[in-house]
Amino acid sequence: MQEEKEWFKNWFNTPFYHVLYDYRNDEEAEFFMKNLVGFLQLKKGDRILDLPCGKGRHAVFLNAEGFKTTGADISENSIEYAKRFENAELKFTIHDMRDPLSHKYNAIFNLFTSFGYFNEESTNIRILKNFKNALLPGGHIAVDFLNLKKVIKDLEPYQHFTKKGIEFTIRKKVSEKFITKEIEVNFENRSRKYVERVQALDLNKMEKFTQLAGLEIKHVFGDYALKKYDEHHSERLIMIIQ
Secondary structure: OHHHHOHHHHHOOOHHHHHHOOOOOHHHHHHHHHHHHHHHOOOOOOEEEEOOOOOOHHHHHHHHOOOEEEEEEOOHHHHHHHHHHOEOOEEEEEOOOOOOOOOOEEEEEEOOOOOOOOOOHHHHHHHHHHHHHOEEEEEEEEEEEEOHHHHHHHOOOEEEEEEOOEEEEEEEEEOOOEEEEEEEEEEOOEEEEEEEEEEOOOHHHHHHHHHHOOOOEEEEEOOOOOOEOOOOOOOEEEEEEO
16 A cells, blocks of 8 residues: 555654654754764854754754754645744755755755665665765765664563553564554544554665765764764664765
8 A cells, every 4th residue: 555655654744643752852852963063063054954854843953053954854744834933044845855855955964763764775775865966065964763773672562652632552563674663543532543664774784875875974873962883772873974
């Protein structure tokens, strides 16, 4: 089914997605962005693309810090929400990262496990090539992905809880190729079912994709404080690519 293959088009446009992940707050976003732009030595006035941007929490903060920022996302609802924050140097647009980009940037940020959504690994190379072609000379790509080994180690196959009056039942599984989260939502006496599916990617696979795209992973970090990456214990796999 098309909606199963492109699960993100369905799930990301629901209010339930934002309730489930409301712990990803502004403070966390600001902490990460301050560390990241500091490490990359970005200067005020530099151009940054946040893709996908969700409702824009990272992009809004980056703009407030003095960067010319564009937020792009495939979710029409998220972009409609984010557009209320637009100004002369902060713009939001609907964009599928599989499609080429029409502008150039000093940095492109791909955050909050927004990579590996698609069924074919070749699509990852295509996306990285799109990013590469949209970089200004000396620019950087930052990909913030999950740490596969820790996800497998800490996996809770079943969860059931209520948040903001919404009942969630979540089932998770890991196969050789995918990490899948089946989400059942019960709200106002109606049951709805969604799915999240990302490719089971580790650093070795990401190195392969970047090389095939004509890029190279220059630095690897394990959390939003940019501490050293440890494949067994780090919360995140954060890659700086050129």
